[in-house]
Amino acid sequence: MAKNLVIVESPAKAKTIEKYLGKDYKVLASMGHVRDLPKSDFGISVNGGVSFSYVGLRTANARKAMAAIKKEAKEAQAVWLATDPDREGEAIAWHVAELAKLRPEMTKRVAFNEITKSAVTRAFEKPREIDMNLVDAQQARRAVDRIVGYKLSPLLWRTVGPNLSAGRVQSPTLWLVVEREREIRRFTPREYWDLTAHLATDGAETFSAVHPVGEKDKFSLPDEGSAREVADRARPGPWTVSRVRRTEKKKKPPAPFKTSTLQQSASSKLGFPMWKTMKVAQALYESGHITYMRTDSTNLSADALAGIGRLIEADFGTTYHEPRTFTAKTKGAQEAHEAIRPSFVDRKPTDLHGQLDQDALRLYEMIWQRTIACQMADAVYDATAVDIESNAVPFRATGQILKFDGYLRVYREVADDESEEREGVLPEVGEGDVLSLRSIEPAQHFTQPPARYTEATLVRKMEEVGIGRPSTYAPTVKLLGDREYVRTESRRLFVVPRGEVVTELMESHFAEVVDVEFTARMEEDLDEVAEGSKPMAPVVSDFYNAFTSHLEEQKDKMTRPERPTDKTCPEDGRPVVEKFGKHGLWFLSCSGWPECKWSQQLDEEGRPLPEPKGTGEKCPNCGEGELVAKTGRFGPFVGCSNYPACKYIKKEPPKEIDEKCPNCGSPLAEKRGRFGPFVGCSNYPQCKYIRKDKTKRARAAS
Numbered sequence: 001m002a003k004n005l006v007i008v009e010s011p012a013k014a015k016t017i018e019k020y021l022g023k024d025y026k027v028l029a030s031m032g033h034v035r036d037l038p039k040s041d042f043g044i045s046v047n048g049g050v051s052f053s054y055v056g057l058r059t060a061n062a063r064k065a066m067a068a069i070k071k072e073a074k075e076a077q078a079v080w081l082a083t084d085p086d087r088e089g090e091a092i093a094w095h096v097a098e099l100a101k102l103r104p105e106m107t108k109r110v111a112f113n114e115i116t117k118s119a120v121t122r123a124f125e126k127p128r129e130i131d132m133n134l135v136d137a138q139q140a141r142r143a144v145d146r147i148v149g150y151k152l153s154p155l156l157w158r159t160v161g162p163n164l165s166a167g168r169v170q171s172p173t174l175w176l177v178v179e180r181e182r183e184i185r186r187f188t189p190r191e192y193w194d195l196t197a198h199l200a201t202d203g204a205e206t207f208s209a210v211h212p213v214g215e216k217d218k219f220s221l222p223d224e225g226s227a228r229e230v231a232d233r234a235r236p237g238p239w240t241v242s243r244v245r246r247t248e249k250k251k252k253p254p255a256p257f258k259t260s261t262l263q264q265s266a267s268s269k270l271g272f273p274m275w276k277t278m279k280v281a282q283a284l285y286e287s288g289h290i291t292y293m294r295t296d297s298t299n300l301s302a303d304a305l306a307g308i309g310r311l312i313e314a315d316f317g318t319t320y321h322e323p324r325t326f327t328a329k330t331k332g333a334q335e336a337h338e339a340i341r342p343s344f345v346d347r348k349p350t351d352l353h354g355q356l357d358q359d360a361l362r363l364y365e366m367i368w369q370r371t372i373a374c375q376m377a378d379a380v381y382d383a384t385a386v387d388i389e390s391n392a393v394p395f396r397a398t399g400q401i402l403k404f405d406g407y408l409r410v411y412r413e414v415a416d417d418e419s420e421e422r423e424g425v426l427p428e429v430g431e432g433d434v435l436s437l438r439s440i441e442p443a444q445h446f447t448q449p450p451a452r453y454t455e456a457t458l459v460r461k462m463e464e465v466g467i468g469r470p471s472t473y474a475p476t477v478k479l480l481g482d483r484e485y486v487r488t489e490s491r492r493l494f495v496v497p498r499g500e501v502v503t504e505l506m507e508s509h510f511a512e513v514v515d516v517e518f519t520a521r522m523e524e525d526l527d528e529v530a531e532g533s534k535p536m537a538p539v540v541s542d543f544y545n546a547f548t549s550h551l552e553e554q555k556d557k558m559t560r561p562e563r564p565t566d567k568t569c570p571e572d573g574r575p576v577v578e579k580f581g582k583h584g585l586w587f588l589s590c591s592g593w594p595e596c597k598w599s600q601q602l603d604e605e606g607r608p609l610p611e612p613k614g615t616g617e618k619c620p621n622c623g624e625g626e627l628v629a630k631t632g633r634f635g636p637f638v639g640c641s642n643y644p645a646c647k648y649i650k651k652e653p654p655k656e657i658d659e660k661c662p663n664c665g666s667p668l669a670e671k672r673g674r675f676g677p678f679v680g681c682s683n684y685p686q687c688k689y690i691r692k693d694k695t696k697r698a699r700a701a702s
Contacts, residue, residue: 003024003025003076003077003078004021004024004025004026004076004077004078004079004080005025005026005028005072005073005076005078005079005080006021006025006026006027006028006079006080006082007027007028007029007030007069007079007080007081007082007083007093007096008027008028008029008030008082008083009029009030009031009032009083009084009089010029010031010032010286011029011031012283012286012287013029013115013285013286014027014028014029015027016115016286016287016288017082017115017120019117020116020117020120020121021120021124025080026072026076027082028065028068028069028072029065030062030065030066030069030083030092030096031061031062031064031065032062032092033057033062033092033095034056034057034062034065034066034092034095034096034099035054035055035056035057035098035099036054036055036057037052037053037054037055037142037146038053038055041053042146042150043055043146044143044146044147044540044544046540046541046544046545049537049541050143050536050537050540050541052139052143054095054098056099066096066099066100069096069100070100070101073100073102076106077106078106078107078108079097079100079102079106079107079108080108080109080110080124080127081093081096081097081107081108081109081110081130082110082111082112082123083096083111084292084294085111085112085113085292086134086292086294086470086471087134087135087138087141087471087530088138088294088471089111090109090111090130090131090134090138091134091135091138091139093109093130094130094132094135097130104129107129107130108127108128109127109128109129109130109131110123110124110126110127110128111123111128113291113292113337113338114285114288114290114291114292114338114343115285115286115287115288115343116288116343116344119343133529133530133531133532134530136529136530136535136536137526137527137529137530137536139536140525140526140529140536140539140540141526143540143543143544144168144522144539144540144543145167145168145169147540147543147544147547147548148166148167148168148171148513148547149165149166149167149168151547151548151551152166152510152513152551153165153166155555155558156502156505159505159558159559159560159561160498160501160502160505160560160561160580160582161498161581161582161583161584162582163483163484164483164498164502165479165483166502166506166510166513167476167479168513168519168522169467169468169472169476169519170476170479170480171502171503171506171513171514172467172513172514172515172516172518172519173458173462173467173468173476173477173480174480174485174486174499174502174503174514175503175506175507175514175516176453176458176461176462176465176516177452177453177458177480177485177486177493177495177499178495178499178500178503180450180452180453181452181494181495181500183449183450184449184450184452187449187450189446189447189448189449190219190446190447191222191223191444191445191446192218192219192221192222192445192446192447193221193222193223193224193226193227193442193443193444193445194210194211194212194221194227194442194443194445195210195211195221195227195230195231195234195395195440195441195442195443196208196209196210196440196441196443197209197210197211197234197239197388197390197395197437197439197440198437198438198439198440198441199239199388199397199435199436199437199438200435200436200438201427201429201433201435202433203427205427206427206438207397207399207426207427208397209386209388209395209396209397210395210396210397211230211234211393211394211395211396212394213387213394213395213396214396221442224442224444227442227444228442230393231440231442233391233393234390234391234393234395234440235390235437235440236390236391237390237391237434237437238390238434239388239390239434239435239436240388240389240390240432240433240434240435241386241387241388241429241430241431241432241433241434241435242387242388242389242394242431243385243386243387243431244384244385244386244387244429244430244431245384245385245386245387246382246383246384247382247383247385248380248381248382248383248403249380249381249382249383249400250378250379250380250381251378251379251380251381251406251408252378253324253373253374253375253376253378253406253407253411254370254373254374254411254413255298255326255339255374256298256300256326256339256340256341256370256371256374257339257340257341257367257370257371258295258296258297258298258339258340258470259293259294259295259296259340259470259471259473260459260460260462260463260470260473262277262281262293262340262367263277263278263456263459263473263474264456264457264459264460265366265370265413265456266363266366267454267455267456267491268413268456269366269413270362270363270366271491272359272363273455273478274455274456274459274473274474274477274478275474275475275478276359277363277474278293278474280359280360280363281293281340281363283360284356284360284363284364284367288343289342289343289347289352289356289360289364290340290341290342290343290364290367291338291339291340291341291342291343292338292340293340294470294471295337295338295340295470296469296470297337297338297339298326298327299325299326299337299338299339300325300326300338300339300341300371300374301338304338304341304345304371305323305375307344307345307346308371308372308375309321309323309375311345311346311372312372312375312376316376316409319377320376320377320406320407320409321375321376321377322375322376322377322378323375324374324375326339326374339371340367341367341371342364342367342368342371345368345371345372347368348368349361349364349365349368349369352364369410369411370411370413372410372411373407373410373411374407376406376407376409376410377404377406377407378404378406378407379402379404379405379406379407379408380402380403380404380406381400381401381402381403382400382401382403383398383399383400384398384399384400384426385397385398386398386426386429388435390437397426398426399424399425399426401425451492452492452493452494453492453493454492454493455477455491455493458477459473459477462476465516465517465520466516466519466520466523466524467516467519467520467523468523469523480493480499484496484498484499484584485498485499485502486499496584496604497580497584497585497586497604498584501561501580504561505558505561508558509554509557509558510550510551512547512550522543526539560579560580561579561580562577562578562579562580563577563578563586564577564578565577565578565588567588569590569591569592569596569598570598571590571596571598572590572592572595572596572598574590574591574592574596575591576589576590576591577589577591578602581601585601585602585603585604586602586606587599587600587601587602588600588601588602588608597644612628612629612630612641613628613629614626614627614628614641615627615628615629615638619640619641619642619646619648620648621640621646621648622640622642622645622646622648624642624646625640625641625642625643625646625648626640626641627639627640627641627648627650628640628641637649637650638650638652654669654670654671654680654682655669655670656668656669656670656682657669657670657679659679661681661682661683661687661689662689663681663687663689664681664683664686664687664689666681666682666683666687667682668680668681668682668691669681669682678690678691679691
């Protein structure tokens with residue numbers, strides 16, 4: 001038995017660390033969290049204090065991992081808890097110690113921001129005790145999230161539909177997306193026009209100039225008539241250069257990555273969804289390639305800065321090196337204390353071809369480039385603005401050329417919803433020069449509504465308003481899709497009716513849950529618990545008492561959403577109302593329900609779905625209704641027109657394809673199950689073969 005037992009979260013991390021420790025150390029993985037609050041019970045007692053009823057996780061991996069840890073801990077002289085350097089990692093270390101009943105005198109906590117031999121060695125030279133402030137901050141977060149989710153979600157099940165949830169961070173994040181959709185609907189486009197003059201110098205060099213000049217005069221040509229009137233006034237000329245301004249513009253490099261900016265850039269540059277970015281980054285961290293990837297910090301260590309500087313000067317020259325420090329702009333920035341960077345800056349992406357898979361290499365390359373770029377000189381442009389007049393109508397031409405590439409030698413980026421400046425070189429002109437007009441073109445424009453969020457811009461907004469923290473951004477945004485509150489099209493997040501209805505109910509009955517400022521203040525309270533300046537119990541108990549009291553007031557007032565309409569029922573003439581169905585769409589219903597059962601389904605845009613088409617077949621189940629073609633939440637199907645009295649659905653025979661089952665030799669067939677289409681054996685249930693389509697699954701996952 002080894003004298004020293006080291007506990008980490010994952011096997012990959014264990015494997016990397018084991019290389020750096022001697023034969024007296026044995027490294028085991030806890031496989032993540034080892035215990036949690038029970039699923040079937042609230043698990044939190046708030047009665048003169050706050051206590052938690054934790055239970056060990058019962059998954060096979062968790063049980064096996066804890067059994068191994070307990071066995072090795074009995075023989076070890078010291079147990080080193082080397083979990084991640086944040087609140088979640090601190091909590092895992094504490095849970096392992098509690099569950100394994102580790103004696104305090106033999107338990108040592110070590111934390112490191114990068115998995116390198118020097119960082120691991122330094123950490124083991126300076127062990128500490130488990131930081132209960134960080135543990136309490138994690139427990140407080142878990143508690144307030146549990147209070148909202150456990151108490152409020154059942155009301156959503158009752159009033160909206162199953163598989164729904166509310167959350168302290170999730171609900172205000174959804175509100176941001178819903179509010180953006182409302183802004184788009186409220187938006188009224190405003191028309192404006194501009195003129196583009198195509199001009200030429202005496203030397204026949206051509207360029208373009210635009211009127212109006214400056215943002216303040218953007219709407220000076222409100223319609224086509226005014227645009228053509230000004231064009232006719234300017235057209236005769238003379239077209240004279242009135243002013244030429246030449247300036248030097250500098251562009252600074254961006255700060256090194258923190259969690260939110262890594263997620264945003266990976267979305268914009270690589271097309272990665274956030275969950276994928278964090279999964280790949282986790283693997284890069286655990287294999288020792290990058291520093292810890294959940295951080296609010298943009299700091300770089302002195303050793304890292306020195307290494308970056310040496311590399312820049314060796315590869316690009318001293319003129320490209322400009323030492324910089326960056327300060328985190330996020331209020332309450334915490335967690336790890338260094339930006340995301342390569343563990344070894346001299347390990348270039350080209351050195352890792354064949355060692356990393358394509359996704360890992362692309363993400364590593366982006367991290368490496370940004371880390372190097374942040375210590376490089378500004379990019380310098382020569383910018384020129386030429387003002388031109390014709391009959392008192394001003395035009396302006398702008399251009400710029402790159403004079404010194406600086407950090408752009410290594411790293412370029414255009415974020416979502418930002419346009420890259422692409423201005424060309426203007427010909428050499430001087431004040432008083434007369435130009436010739438080739439053509440003048442009026443163009444119509446309309447102001448545009450705010451863009452719908454992408455995952456990247458939503459995280460940027462979450463960070464800006466202070467909701468969530470690095471460890472919660474990706475899972476929160478993913479949950480909105482999992483709960484079918486939003487759908488993604490062309491990387492944009494669209495609110496679906498279910499998401500709007502849930503948000504409207506929250507605004508009406510639990511405004512504090514979707515209040516961005518309230519959520520941000522709670523994050524600040526949790527930060528103070530982590531710093532030790534505020535005890536955990538009052539934060540949890542105050543929130544619990546206020547929330548449960550409000551819940552009692554509102555729970556009977558929260559009913560299934562219903563809206564009046566100006567329509568009347570075609571069957572009995574009573575008013576028609578819109579009701580929200582359990583499958584996530586509005587439908588029209590007679591207000592006389594259940595006496596009158598007339599209804600009509602609406603689509604996502606609130607338009608009536610086409611009436612079911614008859615097939616001419618009698619229902620084999622009831623013998624009275626006709627089989628009709630309908631559309632349900634899982635797509636088209638054929639069912640009895642006598643629904644809901646008769647719930648018969650015709651099962652279409654699976655379509656066979658020209659392939660044989662490798663198990664029994666029967667034809668394979670295209671089928672549809674609860675998780676979508678698949679290919680399986682036509683001889684089911686005698687043969688239960690299902691073909692694994694890796695390409696399709698990989699495409700769906702990405």
